[in-house]
Each structure stands twice: as structure tokens, then as C-alpha cells.
Amino acid sequence: MVESEKSPRSPERVSTKYAAKRAASERIAAQRAAAARRERRRNILVVSASVAAVLVVVAALVTVGVLSKKSGGAKANPVDPAPANVIEAIQAAAKLTSTTPDFTTIAGPPTALTGAPLTSGGKPEVLYVGAEYCPHCANTRWPLAIALARFGTFSNLKVTYSSNTDSPAHIPTLSFYQSSYSSPYLVFVGKEQADGLGRPLESLTSSEESLFSSIGESGYPFIDFAGKWAQKGDVFVPTLLSGMTIDEVAKAMSDPSTKPGKAILSAADVYTALICEATGNQPSNVCNAPGVKAAADALHGGK
Numbered sequence: 001m002v003e004s005e006k007s008p009r010s011p012e013r014v015s016t017k018y019a020a021k022r023a024a025s026e027r028i029a030a031q032r033a034a035a036a037r038r039e040r041r042r043n044i045l046v047v048s049a050s051v052a053a054v055l056v057v058v059a060a061l062v063t064v065g066v067l068s069k070k071s072g073g074a075k076a077n078p079v080d081p082a083p084a085n086v087i088e089a090i091q092a093a094a095k096l097t098s099t100t101p102d103f104t105t106i107a108g109p110p111t112a113l114t115g116a117p118l119t120s121g122g123k124p125e126v127l128y129v130g131a132e133y134c135p136h137c138a139n140t141r142w143p144l145a146i147a148l149a150r151f152g153t154f155s156n157l158k159v160t161y162s163s164n165t166d167s168p169a170h171i172p173t174l175s176f177y178q179s180s181y182s183s184p185y186l187v188f189v190g191k192e193q194a195d196g197l198g199r200p201l202e203s204l205t206s207s208e209e210s211l212f213s214s215i216g217e218s219g220y221p222f223i224d225f226a227g228k229w230a231q232k233g234d235v236f237v238p239t240l241l242s243g244m245t246i247d248e249v250a251k252a253m254s255d256p257s258t259k260p261g262k263a264i265l266s267a268a269d270v271y272t273a274l275i276c277e278a279t280g281n282q283p284s285n286v287c288n289a290p291g292v293k294a295a296a297d298a299l300h301g302g303k
Contacts, residue, residue, distance in 0.1 A: 076196035097291030124226035138173030143267035152183025226278035
């Protein structure tokens, strides 16, 4: 009996089988490498996003810290409705004039204007532009309110203090923000452009902005008296009311024997004389008062 022989595998078959195994192994290795790369990319993206988020938070904290440091943690002084004693003091001061106002207290005299009249609704207009943080505005509002009270009536006046970080600081004052004024003789427009921290409050119309920038040189305070006169800057020594309270100012401005009272009332007589020029010297009992006439003479060089 002849023993059967196994047929030997050809080299070609062996080579093809090994090549197929290698190809499969390479495909598996490539797939694993691609999966590993995808995982690394995902991890990198997660880490990058986390780092970016941390950087945003850090930047925000730094910004807040810088702003807090810059403002010194400042808080705006409260703005409250003017109490009865302040309103009564303004009304009482409106009745007072002097035969000889002390014009030596006037640190910044008004400037005569030669342009077109400023009117509103057929009446002369007095335009005030200021800011609640401004210490120079703080001084100016007192005599302006007294002068205007001689021609009409305020409602919703407020009281506050100028900025605690400006110079001079913490000046007691009024605020014209959201107040109203009525008069048969004139229109008053009071714009407080910023609050005690410099944040925006009221915007100017294009015509108001034109006057503020061209005549007022964009500086606070600015008052345009019907296009005839302008007040730019402090009307008396900036530190006159330093260290005083609102109640102390209210009391002083009815007493011309005090230094603050004398300065406020003298400035009020000057402002009254400016308004009288716009109203045609009406009402006559106001415009013919001794202090007002003395102020009018002084404005025109004693003529």
C-alpha cells in the first residue's frame, strides 16, 4: 500500500497569506493610532477651553479690581427730595436784595453774548448744563435757584453733595435733575448730564450741545441767559461752602451777614439782573429792587 503524500504549500500562497495578515494588522494599528489622535485632540480642546475660561474669569476679576481701585470704591452721595426747610430758605432768600451787593465775592463774572436770542415757546430761555458730581456746579445752583424763584416756581428740586473725590470735595448743593419750573416770564431748562459718579443722566439736544460746546467750551457749569449773557465756571470762591451741610447753607443764605450768605445773595442779584434784561425788566418789583439794579449797573460799567 502506497502512503499518500501531503501536497506542499506553494511560496506564492504563503506570501499572500502573510501579506493579508500584515495588512490587517496595519489597518488595526492605523485605526488605533487614529483613535488615539482623536482622543488627544479632544483632551487638548477640553484643556484649552478650560484654560480660556479661567483666563476670562481672571481678566474679569482684574478689570473689576482695576476699576474698583480707580474709583477708590467711591459711592455716589444720595440725591433726596429737597426738604421743606430748604424750599422755604430759597423762597425767603428770593425776597432779599441788598442796596449794595458785595460784588467782590463774584469770582467769575458773566460774559456778554452777541449772538441770536435763546427762546422757547416765545419766552426767553435760561439754559443750565452741569453734573451732580461737579463742585463748581454745586456752588452755582444756589444763587441760580434763588434768582429763578423770583420769576417763577420750582417743583421736585433735590438736594445732594458734589463728589467726595473731586476738589473741593463734598459741597452741599441742589440738583435740577427731573425737576420742573413754571414762570409767566421765562423758560428754564436745567440739564444734569451726569450723576455723582459721572454716570450719564440727561442728554443735550443738538442745539443745546452746540451752545454748550461753542459758548460754554464744554465745561461745567454753563448757563446761557437767553442768549444775552453766559456764566462759565464758578460764580464765587470754590471752597466757600466747604465743610458745610445742606441745612447750614439753607440757614446762611437768608442771612447776608454771613460770608456764604453774602456771596450767594450777591450772585443771585447778578443772575436776577441778567434775567431781567431778557424779560424786559418784568416783573418790575423784582427788576427794580435795589440789589438787582445795583447788579445791572455793575454789569454795564456803572451806566
